[in-house]
Amino acid sequence: MSAKVQVQTTINNEPVEFLCEPRQSLLECLRDVVGLTGTKEGCGDGNCGSCTVKLGDRIVTSCLVLGVEANGESITTVEGLAHGNTLHPLQKAFLEHAALQCGICTPGFLIAADALLQKHPQPTEEQTRFWLANNLCRCTGYDKIIRAVQAAATEITTTKSNGAAQ
Amino acid sequence: MSTTYNVIGTRPVRHDGADKVTGRALYGADLQLARMIQGAILRSPHAHARILRIDTSKAEALPGVYAVVTAADFPPAPADKIVDFGEGDTPLSSLRGNILASGKVLYSGHAVAAVAAVNAHVAAEAAALIEVDYEPLPCVLTAPEAMAPGAPILHEEFANGNVADQIRYEMGDLAAGFAQATLIVERELDTATVHQGYIEPQNATAFWSSDGRIHIWCSTQGSFVARDATAAVLDVPVSQVKVTPMEIGGGFGGKINVYLEPVAALLSKKAGRPVKLVMSRRDVFTGTGPTPGSRVRVKIGVNDAGKITAAQSWLAYEAGAYPGAMVVPGAMTVFACYDIENVLIEGFDVVVNKPSTAAYRAPGAPNSALATETVLDEIAEKLGIDPLELRLRNAAKEGTRRADGPRYKRIGCVEVLEAMKASPHYNAPLPGPHCGRGVAIGFWFNAGLPSSATLSVNADGTVNLIEGSTDIGGSRTSLSMQAAEVLGLRAEDIHPTVVDTDSVGYTGVTGGSRTTFSTGLAVHDAAQMVVEQMKARAARLWAVEAVEFANGVFSANGQSLTFAELAAQLGSTGGPVSCSATVNPKGVGGSIAGLIIDVKVDPETGKTDVLRVTSVQDAGKAIHPAYVEGQMQGGTAQGIGWALNEEYFMDNSGDMRNGSYLDYRMPTALDLPMIETVIVEVPNPGHPFGVRGVGEANIVPPLAACANAIYRATGKRLNRVPMNPATILGL
Amino acid sequence: MATVFFPSLVRQQTGGLAKIEVAGATVGELMIAIEARFPGISQHLLRPNLAISVDDEVTPLGVLEPVRPDSEVHFIAAISGG
Incomplete structure (x- = not known):
């Protein structure tokens, strides 16, 4: 065991300070230290995408980032997607399109898809599949996930253009 | 109606x-309890070895360690005790043996000891300090090798070497049936061991209270089965165990057996605290139950009218370390879609030095349907009949007797085949060269x-x-x-x-x-x-x-x-x-599923691209159609992964060389197109709303449908799944 | 009389006989008659991993299941699935 290090972060728009061992992954810190268990561990080696979070302005598999690396950074997890009790359009679309079965991969997909829509507000099916290829789902065959992401993209752009028009 | x-x-x-x-939502690994500590499992590096000595003293001495357990910590029980918790009779020794090895290890990844410590890191360090002396033994990894004379024997007490069980179904007069045939096709196909691949690793938290009650929190497909199995392994009354099922991150048959629950309980009893165990992904691949690899031979005779006159099958499935390969349902389903008078089916349940196998959606059926449905494809081609039409001429109907005895009540085989024929997909042209379309159907009983x-x-x-x-x-x-x-x-x-x-x-x-x-x-x-x-x-x-x-x-x-x-x-x-x-109902209605798949095979690289897929299934009645579609799409995607790429790649020493998602390589979003679905509804008379159940039959057709599509694209009839580039190029 | 079918591998106990017609009101009564004719056969048929099918449906009642004179009884593998 080694001495713990103090880490200062902003998690889901709130300042969060925590102590962790240098060997602890960001995923472990989020789940076991901070208590945000919405981010899931499926493999521990960066290949399933269940632990995807936004770190600064990019998405990472948090099992491959050390907790100490998050010092001074801003982090968004699935717990930070909704605005209060209003679900994010992606969250709503996942529910309406039955894009989850067991739900264990859903937090990672939501974070990855949110980043996709920020970069490509109206992604093609190919762009969506390519972007989400680091997130494994074993229940759905991806069909309903892709449809949900595309529906959310349309919803977000329509809302924005309606807002601009008014 | x-x-x-x-x-x-x-x-x-x-x-x-x-x-x-x-x-x-709280899944098993999300649980946090006051005073909870965490565990780690030590697993065998050998596929087959005698355990000569286990020394846990260094692990016990590590600061932060609360408890270490081995098979010696199971309470004493009669050596020949048989337990039955609704899934057939199992010797307690096998049930315990797979949870913590005793005497011998039978596969690489077999659990040998477990540690509970202040956190998972210390537990892993302590597990590495446990000294185990092994006497390595020769291992055997496939059913044909394990059945051969002189093969290394896993269980010396078995009467027939590595053949743990045998099954035979016969109906009619096989010789007379083949004598009536004007065309007979026989093929032998192998499939590799594959994993269900659920994204959430197995986990279990246990607290053995001072009043004797054991509380388990885990991700399980069946909390009562987990309770009963845990009680059996620990030799305590079922009422002493309470299982709280947490949200579960996928199962597909792989989260019925218990692996961690009794170990967490034993650790908790020693430590006096709640103990959480969570598997790593490699533990999941090597220490849980994948579904069997197999060798299946099918011989089918038809007359000029395309009516099957006789069918014969020989099946050998790899059970893994302990008996119970899914060869029985494999044998029961091999010809279950068809009305055939003369049948002989022989199946062998063969133990090998691989993880003890488990169910995986319609367990055993994809392996055997692969052989039947590719042979029928060949017959259709040779007779110049549309492959769906050939199946329609032989389709099982109400009153058709299955080889295992019972006759079907209302069954939707004809309706599924008609829906496949009528689908836009089946009537669309293929997009270009190196493309092929394959079809197949499959059956599952449901329960x-x-x-x-x-x-x-x-x-x-x-x-x-x-x-x-x-x-x-x-x-x-x-x-x-x-x-x-x-x-x-x-x-x-x-x-x-x-x-x-x-x-x-x-x-x-x-x-x-x-x-x-x-x-x-x-x-x-x-x-x-x-x-x-x-x-x-x-x-x-x-x-x-x-x-x-x-x-x-x-x-x-x-x-x-x-x-x-x-x-x-x-x-x-x-x-x-x-x-x-x-x-505790009767009135179960079996389900038929069909798949149409278009592929393009790159002649230079041997890579198969999936272009279009349509999954068809008889749901009886779809209560929530989106969830029915979801089951069909999920089973189809898993079946395509099984067909084209997934396998346990074992080296000669029985070590799994691809025990990570990177190397096992399940289908990603980029590997698949949209999966079209056609829900057929032939109501089950045994349910007030007509429900049949849709979780399983959909994984039966993809292996054969992919094989048939690849044949149409390349002219090659492959005899091995996965049909990866190496198989396709014959490397 | 109800017809009881013997699984292929149990036919060693019946001299190759594949099925038999016996009288009885329940599967249990049929079994008593069959056991009398083929002593010891019950242990090959009444096992936890075999389910009893009466008139093409697996019965949770097992030997207590009533049978009709034209019933068919099979012993089939108990399968649940994944």
């Missing part, structure tokens, strides 16, 4: 949806088994539903919809909760495609009891004899009350209404 429903057949949002998209449910009416007109089926794909909602249909309410008016084993009547696994059927039946029956009790309240209120109930309204002599209005008056008419039902 044209029954109209108000709720059934609609697509409401699932009741647990908001929790699952906001990260609030009944006991289920329980309790409905309690709230004064605001909603209803609480208490049930014991762990919800893997939206079953809270498909069950609530059945209650709502009977009660004349909306799905949103039912509040479902999945509870622990102390809090609801016995309920079998969420498996065998049985939850919507069997637990649905319990919910239906409980809802009918609620209606009867509410009618009696209305009758009391109105001082009448008979009360009608339709579309959520109670009425008599021109008076009426909605369900909610009457619910508000329960307190003053006799008190709350709460009804429970437990069923």
Whole structure:
């Protein structure tokens, strides 16, 4: 065991300070230290995408980032997607399109898809599949996930253009 | 039959949806308890070895370690004790042996010892300090090798070497049947060991209290089966164990067996604290139950009219370290889609030095259907008949006798084949060169088994539903919809909760495609009891004899009350209404599924691209069509992964060389197109709404459909799955 | 009389006989008659991993299941699934 290090972060728009061992992954810190268990561990080696979070302005598999690396950074997890009790359009679309079965991969997909829509507000099916290829789902065959992401993209752009028009 | 429903057949949002998209839903690994410590498992590096000595003293001495256990910590029990918890008789020694090895290790990854420590890092360090002396033994990795004379023997006590069990089905006169044939095709195909690949690793937390009660929190397909298995392994009465099922991150058959629960309990007993065990991904691949690799021979004879005159199959499935390969259902389903008079089927359950195998959606059936459905494809081509037409000429119907004895009740084989023929996909041209289209069909029995449910009416007109089926794909909602249909309410008016084993009547696994059927039946029956009790309240209120109930309204002599209005008056008419039902039903309806798949095979690289897929399945009645589609799409995607790429790549020493998602390589979003679905509804007469169950049959056709598509694209009949580039290029 | 079918591998106990017609009101009564004719056969048929099918449906009642004079009884593998 080694001495713990103090880490200062902003998690889901709130300042969060925590102590962790240098060997602890960001995923472990989020789940076991901070208590945000919405981010899931499926493999521990960066290949399933269940632990995807936004770190600064990019998405990472948090099992491959050390907790100490998050010092001074801003982090968004699935717990930070909704605005209060209003679900994010992606969250709503996942529910309406039955894009989850067991739900264990859903937090990672939501974070990855949110980043996709920020970069490509109206992604093609190919762009969506390519972007989400680091997130494994074993229940759905991806069909309903892709449809949900595309529906959310349309919803977000329509809302924005309606807002601009008014 | 044209029954109209108000709720059934609609697509409401699932009741647990908001929790699952906001990260609030608690899965097994998310559990945090006061004073909880964490564990690690030490696993065998050898595929086959005698354990000479285990020294745990260095691990025990490491600061932060609370407990170390080995097989020696199981309470003493008679060596020949047999346990049965609803899945057949299993020797306690095998059940325990797979959880913590005793005497010998039988596969690389076999659990040998376990540690509980202040955190998972210290537990892993301590596990590495346990010294185990092994005497390595020669290993055997495939069924044909294990059946050969002189093969290394896994279990010296077995009467027939590595053949643990044998099955035979025969019907009619095989020789006479083949004598009538004008064309006979025979093929032998191998499949590799594959894993269910659920994204959430196995986990279990246990607390063995000072009063003797053992509380388990885990991700399981069946909390009661987990309870009963844990009690059997620990040799305690079932009432001493309480299992709280956490949310479960996929199962597909792989989360029925227990691996960690009894170990966590033993560690907790020693440590006096709650102990959490969570597997790593490599542990999941090497230490849980994949589904068997196999060798299957099929020989089919047909006459000039394309009618099958005789069919024969020989099947050998790799059970892994302990008996129980899925060869029995493989043998039962090999010709189950067809009406054949003369049949001989022989199956062998063969132990090998690989992880002990487990179910995986329709276990055993994809392996055998691969052989049957590719042989039929070859026959159709040689006879110049459309492959679906050939199947239609031989399709099983009501009254067709299966080789294992029973005759089908109503079965949707013809309807599924007709739906495939009529689909836009089957009638569309292929896009270009190096492309091929394959079709195949498959059957699964589905299961009944006991289920329980309790409905309690709230004064605001909603209803609480208490049930014991762990919800893997939206079953809270498909069950609530059945209650709502009977009660004349909306799905949103039912509040479902999945509870622990102390809090609801016995309920079998969420498996065998049985939850919507069997637990649905319990919910239906409980809802009918609620209606009867509410009618009696209305009758009391109105001082009448008979009360009608339709579309959520109670009425008599021109008076009426909605369900909610009457619910508000329960307190003053006799008190709350709460009804429970437990069923153990007959009337199970099997399901037929079919797949049409277009592929393009790159002639230079041998890579197969999936261009278009249509999955067709008889649901009986789709309660929530989006969830039925989801099952079909998921099973299809898994089947395509099995067909084209997935396998346990074992080296000669029995070590799995691709035990990570990077190297095992399941299909990603980029590997698949949209998966079109056609839900066929041939109602099951054994269920009030006609439900059959849809979780499994959909994985049966993809292996053969892919093989047939690759043949049409390349001209090559492959004899091995996965049909990866190396297989396709013949490397 | 109900017809009881013997699984292929149990036919060693019946001298190769594939099925037999016996009288009885329940599967249990049929089994008593069969056991009298083929002593010891019950242990090959009444096992936890075999389910009893009466008139093409697996019965949770097992030997207590009533049979009709034209019933068919099979002993088939108990399968649940994944």
